[in-house]
Amino acid sequence: MRFDVITLFPELVRPVAEYGVTGRAGEQGLFELHTWNPRRWGTGVHQAVDDRPYGGGPGMVMQYAPLAAALAAVREADPRLVRVIALTPQGRPLEQAMLRRLVQCPRVALLCGRYEGIDERLLEAEVDEEWSLGDYVLSGGELAAMVVIDGCARLLPGALGHADSADQDSFTGGLLDCPHYTRPEVIDGRTVPAELLTGHHARIEHWRRREALGRTWERRPDLLARCLPGAEDAALLDEYRGLRRRSGGRRDTDD
Ligand code: ADE
Secondary structure, three states: OEEEEEOOOHHHHHHHHOOHHHHHHHHOOOOEEEEEOHHHHOEOOOOEOEEOOOOOOOOOEEOHHHHHHHHHHHHHOOOOOOEEEEEEEEEEEOOHHHHHHHOOOOEEEEEEOOOOEEOHHHHHHHOOEEEEOOOOOOOOOHHHHHHHHHHHHOOOOOOOOHHHOHHHOOOOOOOOOOOOOOOOOEEOOEEOOHHHHOOOHHHHHHHHHHHHHHHHHHHOHHHHHHHOOOHHHHHHHHHHHHHHHHOOOOOHHHO
């Protein structure tokens, strides 16, 4: 998979491909990262890439021409079709399923907005989708582009070892992940749930599924509503609620 990031700050973006899982995936050749600075196609002595907004108001707007030229260079660099995604707060909120679909694309260009935004005509003419990290405003799309690259790189076949396969991730099955524990068995009187120490595969899986359902119900009921639990999961969730009631946790009246 090939990523081309169009950004005024390439040095900010590049380290996403240098550490940990993404670093190894890059070394293995599972993905390539290229950066393009639109300033190269800027105008005047300062190689300007922005100008004042029509209609007035604060801030500057990224101009059409330098971004279009950068995208033309991106398209020319490799004959494969490129999916162009702009990172802006107006975009579709990012979800795991969007990353899963994106890794099917051989080439992805990520366009990072700065200032007040990007000339709308560039978005209309050149961009396939706008994505957002969430309902908050960052000073540019670079961090969002890095999030997309990281989230995709770890999904590429061979990037993760079998033990930490992406199939186990939160959101993959529409639920949050269950809690995890490692040695030592007791820390300041806090113990590891007994089921995890049984060595009994089915009991462990039962516990993990129940905790994943319970956590999702408590923390992200919106996700639970979307994945419509079947009869078996509904029973596990009842079990979780019963245990929580008895341990003085969250009450049923909260839902
Ligand atoms: N640029 C500025 N804010 C952003 C956000 N929330 N998501 C993606 N890109 C952005």
